[in-house]
Amino acid sequence: MKETVMQTSRWNDPGLRPRAANFDALTPVTFLQRAEKVFPDRTAVVYGSHRETWREHAATCRRFASALARAGIEYGDVVALLMTNTPPMLAAHFAVPMAGAVLNTINTRLDAENVSYILGHSEARLIIVDAEFLELARTAVARLQHPPRLVCFADEQAAFAASSDVEDYVSFLASGDENASFCKVEEEWTPIAVNYTSGTTGRPKGVVYSHRGAYLSAVSSIISWGVPKAASYLWTLPLFHCNGWCMPWVLALQGGKSVCLRRVDGDKIVQLINDERVTHYCGAPIVHALIRDRAQQQDLVFNPAVSALIGGAPPPASLIAAMDAIGVQLTHIYGLTETYGPAAICEQQPAWAELGEAERADRKARQGVNYALQAGMTVMNCNSSDEVSADGAMMGEIVFRGNMTMMGYLKDSESTDRAFDGGxxxxxxxxxxEPDGYVRIKDRSKDIIISGGENISSVEVEDVLYRHETVAAAAVVAMPDEKWGEVPVAIVELREGSHASEDALIAHCREQLAHFKCPKRVIFHPIPKTATGKIQKNVLREIIRNSKVSPTTTG
Structure with missing residues (x-):
């Protein structure tokens, strides 16, 4: 259908214009103002013995914003953070935009070269670093001609002490005034954050988020995931990853509680779920598998049930079924840094309750449909703008459009134009x-294995491997082969206390897959992952290419 624009003269009325009374720029900063007013005495932040109400958290954020302004941070300046999931990291998601600045949360697992590149490329004026990563920050900053001001957060809860030669965060915060006014956002199409991609295929790209996009992404999560008021959210997902999928802003709008977690630890997670009555958390499949294992070891079933989002690699159906059994209701989401994190969700249908366990889990493992406030998502032919047939067989590329899509790549208009080609x-x-309109991922374009002219989905092979009771993690990549060009090889981590042989796992795959799709080798080796739990297949391919993997064939 051709798009039309309303041009009827009766609506060309100068009185029908945006004014202070009928238009306000969309920004998630307003969620904090409302939380302080509506939920002042509800708990906002928990971290060990530290607790803050929404009234106290709002005061901290205003003081933080004031301190930034007094430090010379001006409208549009970038403030970087190299931190774990701690209270200052949460506060920064309001304080930095309240100061009119742009938030840049940096992956703590990057090396000094990449951290330095991000600081230089974003032209960061100030960086707040967790004491655990102080030496990394020092090395990164020392490489820059115009280094940012360095402030260090000493985490007493984790026994990371301050350094006498670096400005202390507590003193920095004390320099602000909690009663100071903050910068009002006049234009919603201005940056609120810049998040850098992993850089696995080159230099990291700076993905710019707008105030409008962050606002709508947060509201969309409440609608699509059904986050209720007073939710208790456990921070298993790094806040540096797509601003924690916009969850800091979601929790403010719903008066929820952030339960901070410095690092992923199965025993600690299970304890906090029980102690803090956790209702929601997010994570990659490896995080959920860890929780599953700990719960099973302790013979636990969470009651009431916990709602969790699972992202990263498509989840194996066996994991979804196992999480159901321990009282964790998994919902699969899909997205990218460029879409503010999740922008698609596997909306569950009532009719699925009538399906068998395996078929129901298979339906729930799909990437699904667009989030409520993302305008569109579909699968298009890789070489055109034609939508593929809804037959579950014709493969194409997932595409998005709408307000939950980045402003663009910082200082890279060529890549931005290419990414948005065709609208x-x-x-x-x-x-x-699929016939019901749901999307199902088959692979990353660079991860598809072409063996003897046949396309093999690594995701499909991984899903079969996960069905074996001994497999904790699996990754399938291409291995060069003289006859077939390339063949699939599986790298596997076994569950604690389990044993399996290469032959046994290959035989397991042969029972459920066409033989040409089965791995020609199964290698037992630790699987490298990103800070968000995503498997680094580029690293595995390099390991195999350089023959660095041990030839051990039993686990």
Missing amino acids: WFRSGDLAVL
């Missing part, structure tokens, strides 16, 4: 469109 954002993920 959609192209994800690089290969998928099919």
Whole structure:
């Protein structure tokens, strides 16, 4: 259908214009103002023995914003953070935009070269670093001609002490005034954050988020995931990853509680779920598998049930079924840094309750449909703007459009234009469109294995491996082969206390897959992952290419 623009003269009325009374720029900063007013005495932040109400948290954020302004941070300046999931990191998600600045949360697992590149490329004026990563920050900053001001957070809860030669965060915060006014956002199409991609295929790209996009992404999560008022949210997902999928802003709008977690620890997670009555958390499949294992070891079933989002690699159906059994209701989401994190969700249908366990889990493992406030998502032909047939077989590329899509790449208009070519954002993920309109990922375009002219989905092979009771983690990548060009090889981590042989796992795959799809080797080796739990297949391919993997064939 051709788009039309309303041009009827009766609506060309100068009185029908945006004014202070009928228009306000969309920004998630307003969520904090409302939380302080509506939920002042509800707990906002928990971290060990530290607790803050929404009244106290709002005061901290205003003081933080004032301190930034007094430190010379001006409208549009970038403030970087190299931190774990601690209270200052949460406060920064309001304080930095309240100061009119742009938030840049940096992956704590990057090396000094990449951290330095991000600080230089974003032209960061100030960086707040957790004491655990102080030496990393020092090394990164020393490489820059115009280094940012360095402030260090000494985490007493984790016994990370301050350094006498670096400005202390507590003193920095004390320099602000909690009663000071803050910068009002006049234009919603201005940056609130810049998040850098992993840089696995080159230099990291700076993905710019707008105030409008952050606002709508937060509201969309409440609608699509059904986050209720007073939710208790456990921070298993790094806040540096897509601003924690916009959850700091979601929790403010709903008067929820942030339960901070410095690092992923299965025993600690299970304890906090029980002690803090956790209702929601997010994570990659490896995080959920860790929780599953700990709960099973302790014979636990969470009651009431916990709602969790699972992102990263498509979840194996066996994991979804196992999480159901321990009282964790998994919902699969899909997105990218460029879409503020999740922008698609596997909306569950009532009819699925009538399906068998395996079939129901298989339906729930799909990437699904667009979030409520993301305008569109579909699968298009990789070489055109034609939508693929909804037959579950024709493969294409997942595309998005709408307000939950980045402003663009910082200082890289060429890449931005290429990403938005044809009026959609192209994800690089290969998928099919099923008859019910739901999307199912088959692979990353660069991860598809072409063996003897046949396409093999690594995701499909991984899903079969996960069905074996001994497998904790699996990754399938291509291995060069003289006859077939390339063949699949599986790298596997076994569950604690389990044993399996290469032959046994290959035989397991042969029972459920066409033989040409089965791994030609199974290698037992630690699987490298990103800070968010995503498997680094580029690293595995390099290891195999350089023959660095041990030839051990039993686990």
